[in-house]
Amino acid sequence: MADRTSSSITIKAGKPEIMAVIADLEAYPTWASGIREFTVQESGEDGRARRARLTFDGGPFSDTVGLTYDWDGDDAVRWELVEKGTVVSGLHGSYVLAEKAGVTEVTYELAVDVRVPMIGMVKRKGQKRIIDSALKDLKRHVES
Template sequence: MADRTSSSITIEADRAEIMAVIADLESYPSWASGIREVTVEETGPDGRASRARLTFDGGPFSDTVGLAYQWDGDEQVRWELVDKGSVVTGLHGSYRLAPVDGGTEVTYELAVDVRVPMIGMVRRKAEKRIIDSALKGLKRRVEG
């Protein structure tokens, strides 16, 4: 898996409130641009998704993939690709939440591999767009 791209944002809310929005995967299409549909296929003992199918429109690419999730309370969630799509061949990501003055710092890390040859710099730029858009959408959703 390639190097990960990451970015952070501060949200005026506590970790539990933010993680509740993150854990509600099926609501992503209403606030996460590019996400068309999310279907939770399995949940863990905490009631949060352990496996889900995600359909997205990522500019020139659209795809459906299967993801496995690992939750660490309200501090972190990690996901990885378990079912490749027609374009996406690898994917690892995470949200990490840390308390700061005035709220919570949310850090999103993402690494995506695609079937189509892509220069590393172009891939990282695309990851950065996805991350920044997701963080801004999450902030609007939580604070709105």
């Protein structure tokens, strides 16, 4: 698996409110840049996605992949690639939430492998751009 890249942002909201937005995968196209479609294929007893298909525009390429999810209440969610796309051959990510004094620090970690040869530094820069954009979009959506 590729090197992981992570970044954090502070959001003026509690963990339950933020995790509710994160868990509503099918709403991502309305607020998350680059996400064209998210379809939940299977949900767990808690109503949260266990398996989903994601279609995204990632700058120079677009792809559709299948993901599985593991939820840790309102503290964290982790996802893994289970259906490779035409470009993406490996993917692992997570959101980890830590609430303090009425604000929540959200840390997003991502590792992506692609079929196209790519210099590590270029790939990490791309991952960092995806993470930073996702965190800013999440903050804007939750705080609006």
